[in-house]
Amino acid sequence: MRYLRISTGFLTVGLVFSGCARTPSSNTAAKGTKSISTLVEVSGGKQTAAAGSVLPQPVIVQGNDDQGNAVPGALVSIRGPRGTTFDPPSGPTDSSGQFSTNISLGGMAGRYQLTASTRNELGKPIELKVEEIALGYEEILGRELSEKYCARCHDQESTPERLSNYDNLAVKPHPLNEGDTLNSISDGDLTAIIEHGGPALNKSPLMPPYGYTLSKAEIHALISYIRMISDPPYRAPGTFYAKQ
């Protein structure tokens, strides 16, 4: 399987190159339209999916000219880290200037940076980075627990079935992907808040303690999930050695 994946990886790269080679012809086909100056993301960025599985929504990018108008018929290709597969890996933008591809992430949990690229009339490459998140076992367990215990207060998006409790709270909870705040709280402090409630860190008592409801492993999984979906990304403090 691994070799098959690698070979599809090469295939993708191959298509990228062949795409490059074909770009002038596709540009002549799109003559009369303006040249692409930027690629913008329409939808599909920052999705989460289990490692190795297909993202719930396709990634859609749009090519615009310098006036901001969509450019149809330009060849866009997309590539990513090892194990990522695209369906299709490259293709022309449609009549509204968009290119859509279904993506399945590689088997390793983590952030995947994908690069959509095209070339303008002069052959200058234009690139757009899109980030997706693959969840491993721990993060999936964390996601399930977060859906059950946390999302009703911490997620502002309400669904018809389960209205969000966010607006009802006097002290607003932090959305779980709010990296600006949560990244500066250490794992130990997060564990303390989940286990003993908000007052453990002089925060709101509206956050109840879950230390007698969730196991240590479950709280660990929750934190792994929070770290994984954090935006901006969470960078674990490295180990420091006297030698260095």
Added chain:
Amino acid sequence: MKPSEHRPQWLWNKLLGDPVRAFGTLSLLLLISLAIAPAKDYFSQWRHYQNSYLKMIRSRGDAVTLRRHFQDGIQQIWNPELGVVDRCTTCHVGVREASLTDVGLPFRRHPLIPHNIDQFGCVMCHRGQGAATTVEEAHMSTLAWEEPMLPERYIESSCGQCHGAELTGTPQLNEGRHLMARYGCAHCHTVKLPEGGSLKAENDAPSLSHIADKTTREWMYAWLKDPQAYAVSATMPNFKLSDEEARDISAFLIANSTPVPGDTLTLPQQAASDPTAGASLYGQSFCATCHAAQNAAGNVVGGDVGPELTRIGNKAKPEWLAAWIKNPRVYDPPTEMPQYRFSDAQIAVLTGYLQAKSDSDFLANIHLDPATPEQITHGKLLLAEYGCASCHEISGIKKPENFAPELTRIGSKPTSQLIFAAGMQHTLPDYISGKLRQPRAFAARLKMPQYNFTTPQIDAITTTLLSLNERAQRLPAALTERSSPASNYQPAGKAGQLMNDLACFSCHRINRRGSDLAPDLSWEGSSVQRKWLEDFLGNPNTLRPALIRRMPKFNLTREEIATLSDYIMTVYQTPAFDRESMPNTGYPAVSVEQGRQLFYSKYACQSCHIVDAKTDKGYIGPTLTEVGSRLNAAWVYHWLKNPQALRPGTIEPNRNLTDEDARALTAFLMSQKGSRRQETTK
């Protein structure tokens, strides 16, 4: 003579011409042949990986620790009970090293899982050949070993080998099992479970023995041609029948149908005084809790317990529909539909409302001539050929045994035994998902019908099917965790009969039987006060502000309410405590005030609950404005002490309260008697 003909002779003389030469040459040959094995070992793949690991760690800060943990040579995890002999850690040297999260494969640390790698090995989850020491043999399928490694997207299937019960961390596997039960795979495919018995479908498809009472042949023809054209969310797959096949099958089913006495009801057509009466009765009765319908935007909204009703007017005959609403158990005794106690006028209004839910174009182009005897005979043959009786009860046709291939060990089927469709990858997961996506792509006349699964659904079912394998069958029972089968609990007496009529088990679970749409009622008698229960059964109202689906009003009589309340209060009690052990009233004002302080300040319960409707806004837990007249004090106290002990899986956190705090909170909550009581009893 040419010199070349002398050559062998010359070589022979040179090397083995005399005994001394022969001895020397043979010794040299022996020496070389003896060196082959050590050389092969020295240049082996795994040694190459171990050397590059050593090179990699040299530049790291924790090199000394990593070097100390490193063990040279072939490593092995051996667990005879599981049948595991894994040498994967020979190359995957860093799987246990906590710090190696920033390096690539094969040295990266294994992500955290609930199992210890040294006890379980690797192939239990990842498959492949554990004993191999080369990359190709370990990961891919070779001549001697067919099982390659499992693609990561199906990894949860390995959890399913041992865990029959639902796990929080395996949503995909859970979903796959749910889909298999819902779509009734086990109706045609036998799946024997390792613990004995075989997999069951969630419920049986409707009986077709009396179908002519319910619907017309034209509707049946349209349905057979494409069930999803009638209802987007229909469970029945598309058999891709030809016009003739659909014509003949519908002809047979109509001819074969026998009437059920009392399953039609003609009500006087009365113009409804209020055109919205039907819609509001549909709403008040909470039909949408179980039935879905497409709204103006084209979204299917509602529950999936009963069939979708978007075009029910095209399907159901009005007189059958009226009789069904009056008492569904006449036509289908085990149905999950409750018997509402509607008046005839209400039935007429509701029937009229549902009949209007139709699409005038749906049957417009279907014109069937009266069936000929040949068509009917042919229809019967087709029924047997497509195995319709595997799912549906059809009078005069026996349910076929082993209609489709058994799937007990599908997850370990060798690829050499599979016939692949053109252009697909030759792996088992690809075969299974291909079959689920487009079964008829494999051969023209295959019987498996076309389902409309999405890619995530196909992945989920494939995951579940891959968990049905040889290893799952062979594992010793002591090492597995099997699902506890649903019980066939049946409440006794008059109340039991009433509970069947009202189909309580379609939503509630009691003593491990029933659905989880609504709260488990196994201990309801300990929980609630009788007066509240009677009021609730008479006029149910939701306890949670954020829920839109609720308990329907069944229009029960006074006696029926008394029978049900008696039964629930007497039988459904927890052995953990006596509900009379604490008084429901008469708590001193001091304790009440102390409880109020704890409620609002220390424990901040108002983040989820509403006690004072003016100030509190919590949406998550039940509203507590009248909890003092709803629950028993003993239940409240024990609930506060440990909610999960009374209802496993409830999201109310256990606060580890002291007895004193729990008592004060109980006093405060029991003082919340609400105002509705006075109004209703006045």
